[in-house]
Amino acid sequence: MRISNNFELGKLMTFELSKEIPIHNWFWYKEGYAPGIVDYAIHDSQMSAPKTILDPFCGVGTTLLAAKSKKIDSIGIDASSLASFISRTKTNDYAPEHLQLLEAFLTKMSNLRELGDDVLRKVPWEFELFDPRAAFPRRNYNDLLTLRLAIEQETDDSVRDLLLLALLSVIPQSSIILKDGGVLKIDRSKRAMPAKEIFRRKLKNMIKDLKENSASGVVGHCPQVFVGDARALDLMTETIDLVVTSPPYLNNIDYSKIYGLELSLLSMSKSEAEQVRMRALRSFIGKKMKVDGMPPEVGEIGFRIPIIGTYFRDMEAAMYEMHRTLVHGGTAYVVVSNSVIHQTHVLVDEVLGEIGERIGFSDCEIIVGAERIADVKPQKVKTRESIVKLRK
Numbered sequence: 101m102r103i104s105n106n107f108e109l110g111k112l113m114t115f116e117l118s119k120e121i122p123i124h125n126w127f128w129y130k131e132g133y134a135p136g137i138v139d140y141a142i143h144d145s146q147m148s149a150p151k152t153i154l155d156p157f158c159g160v161g162t163t164l165l166a167a168k169s170k171k172i173d174s175i176g177i178d179a180s181s182l183a184s185f186i187s188r189t190k191t192n193d194y195a196p197e198h199l200q201l202l203e204a205f206l207t208k209m210s211n212l213r214e215l216g217d218d219v220l221r222k223v224p225w226e227f228e229l230f231d232p233r234a235a236f237p238r239r240n241y242n243d244l245l246t247l248r249l250a251i252e253q254e255t256d257d258s259v260r261d262l263l264l265l266a267l268l269s270v271i272p273q274s275s276i277i278l279k280d281g282g283v284l285k286i287d288r289s290k291r292a293m294p295a296k297e298i299f300r301r302k303l304k305n306m307i308k309d310l311k312e313n314s315a316s317g318v319v320g321h322c323p324q325v326f327v328g329d330a331r332a333l334d335l336m337t338e339t340i341d342l343v344v345t346s347p348p349y350l351n352n353i354d355y356s357k358i359y360g361l362e363l364s365l366l367s368m369s370k371s372e373a374e375q376v377r378m379r380a381l382r383s384f385i386g387k388k389m390k391v392d393g394m395p396p397e398v399g400e401i402g403f404r405i406p407i408i409g410t411y412f413r414d415m416e417a418a419m420y421e422m423h424r425t426l427v428h429g430g431t432a433y434v435v436v437s438n439s440v441i442h443q444t445h446v447l448v449d450e451v452l453g454e455i456g457e458r459i460g461f462s463d464c465e466i467i468v469g470a471e472r473i474a475d476v477k478p479q480k481v482k483t484r485e486s487i488v489k490l491r492k
């Protein structure tokens with residue numbers, strides 16, 4: 101297995117650049133990457149025109165949006181109904197009538213009657229970790245729910261989706277919640293921004309982006325986006341030219357919790373988070389941790405620290421699916437990070453490369469994009485983020 105460095109890739113492995121790119125920046129997803137990763141993969145694979153790109157951990161649709169802008173078909177799957185909703189809404193085509201209806205909503209909004217507490221109390225916004233009322237100043241909580249109910253009245257599905265996305269995207273700024281590592285914390289000293297005002301601003305920006313998009317002819321090649329499980333894809337064998345993806349990192353966050361407020365306002369159901377968790381990779385503590393049939397490449401550490409065993413077990417299943425669905429000569433680019441757990445440095449990229457070789461990928465390479473220092477007291481450990489490149 102070859103290991104090489106390409107530190108130009110480091111800046112593409114985080115969401116920082118996406119925050120500045122129209123449409124990519126509609127929903128802030130810290131765990132996402134930049135569309136340049138897809139450009140790199142297409143160029144590096146030497147496939148001048150891949151027909152179909154797959155992202156089995158599609159998040160908020162970075163790969164899919166990048167594929168669409170190059171007029172390439174793509175398929176995205178995510179365990180989270182929130183992530184797949186955002187991906188689909190960001191990558192759909194919209195007609196001028198949709199934009200007119202969005203503009204009409206902006207006008208209607210000004211006359212929206214504020215609903216009284218008695219009405220709002222009957223609206224079941226239930227979140228499994230705490231009462232959402234605790235997450236917002238009272239005014240913002242009321243405005244968010246009033247807008248949610250008004251959006252529900254819109255009869256056009258596409259317009260409703262766009263409005264909902266705008267609403268979900270303002271939750272972090274309008275709340276007094278801090279996303280701190282893997283947990284949500286209520287921070288009473290945080291200044292929440294006025295929900296209605298930032299929703300209005302967001303919607304105006306989205307309308308502007310959509311106008312520019314259609315003026316530059318980015319239409320068609322809308323991806324197929326599904327809620328699903330990367331470990332068991334409902335896709336035909338040998339139909340994918342290129343996989344570009346980034347699975348949850350080992351010992352990372354529980355997406356169903358950290359984006360739980362957004363998920364619950366989208367689904368208006370407390371149980372949705374549990375469904376997301378059932379489908380999710382066992383990459384964080386809290387899921388059932390029985391180590392069942394661990395890949396041999398992991399070694400004894402997978403038994404000693406069960407989360408490591410279950411993570412690689414699940415990643416092995418996802419890699420089998422990538423291998424099955426790729427055409428011969430197709431390549432998978434998998435963005436991962438090495439981890440330090442209980443003072444143990446886990447070389448995730450190398451283990452995945454070895455698993456890849458065993459399950460039939462002929463050519464495995466690790467391209468290191470960034471090195472970071474993990475402060476795991478009492479020591480400091482140099483870890484890295486890389487692309488595991490697997491050719492079938």
Ligand SMILES: C[S@@+](CC[C@H](N)C(=O)[O-])C[C@H]1O[C@@H](n2cnc3c(N)ncnc32)[C@H](O)[C@@H]1O
Pocket residue numbers: 129131132133134156157158159160161162163177178179180183328329330331345346347348349355379380381
């Ligand atoms: C690192 S994020 C991907 C971010 C994406 N590259 C982007 O730019 O938005 C990993 C995603 O994997 C999803 N996920 C976790 N377990 C999954 C599974 N078993 N199948 C499919 N998706 C899963 C999470 O919900 C999360 O959205």
